[in-house]
Amino acid sequence: xxxxxxxxxxxxGCSSDDPLAEQANAGDNKNYIAGDGSVTEYDxxxxxxxxxxxxxxxxxxxxxxxxxxxxxxxxxFWYAACAPCRKEAPDLxxxxxxxxxxxxxxxxxxxxxEKATAEAFERNFNVPYPSFYDKDGGVLxxxxxxxxxxxxxxxxxxxxxxxxxxxxxxxxxxGTLKALISDAxxx
Numbered sequence: 001x002x003x004x005x006x007x008x009x010x011x012x013g014c015s016s017d018d019p020l021a022e023q024a025n026a027g028d029n030k031n032y033i034a035g036d037g038s039v040t041e042y043d044x045x046x047x048x049x050x051x052x053x054x055x056x057x058x059x060x061x062x063x064x065x066x067x068x069x070x071x072x073x074x075x076x077f078w079y080a081a082c083a084p085c086r087k088e089a090p091d092l093x094x095x096x097x098x099x100x101x102x103x104x105x106x107x108x109x110x111x112x113x114e115k116a117t118a119e120a121f122e123r124n125f126n127v128p129y130p131s132f133y134d135k136d137g138g139v140l141x142x143x144x145x146x147x148x149x150x151x152x153x154x155x156x157x158x159x160x161x162x163x164x165x166x167x168x169x170x171x172x173x174x175g176t177l178k179a180l181i182s183d184a185x186x187x
Contacts (some may be wrong), residue, residue, distance in 0.1 A: 050162030053142035
């Protein structure tokens with residue numbers, strides 16, 4: 001059954017009430033569009049197909065989503081000059097250290113930096129997990145249906161079947177992400 005929406009109500013969706021659109025139009029030269037911190041959890045019945053992606057880590061290792069079959073995976077889209085990325089880095093490191101023994105795998109997806117810049121960030125924040133070198137956007141493109149290309153950081157939790165179980169647009173709240181990872185591991 002189709003629902004009819006009056007034109008006035010539909011046009012209202014195009015107003016400047018969209019926080020991402022407002023940031024894009026602000027002209028404040030901060031060089032990123034921060035997500036709003038919104039969390040989306042996907043019911044197992046609504047998760048769709050498993051993520052299919054492949055890419056190269058900064059150390060040159062080729063990685064495919066097939067490599068983590070059966071594991072819960074956390075993908076964090078970031079780059080070094082992104083202020084929210086810098087703020088959440090210590091929490092991601094702590095969560096990695098907490099959940100790695102339980103089998104969770106963490107990967108960064110760096111969408112802008114050259115190797116030296118990314119490695120400096122990782123050294124500065126003691127990041128123990130690898131990052132994809134994704135300046136060409138291959139990993140981001142594979143995730144285009146769930147990761148808005150300008151909302152960085154974005155963090156995804158993939159279930160053991162490789163499907164997106166949850167998404168955080170913007171700065172990941174440590175407690176929220178911890179709960180999302182725990183839920184995925186318990187399922």
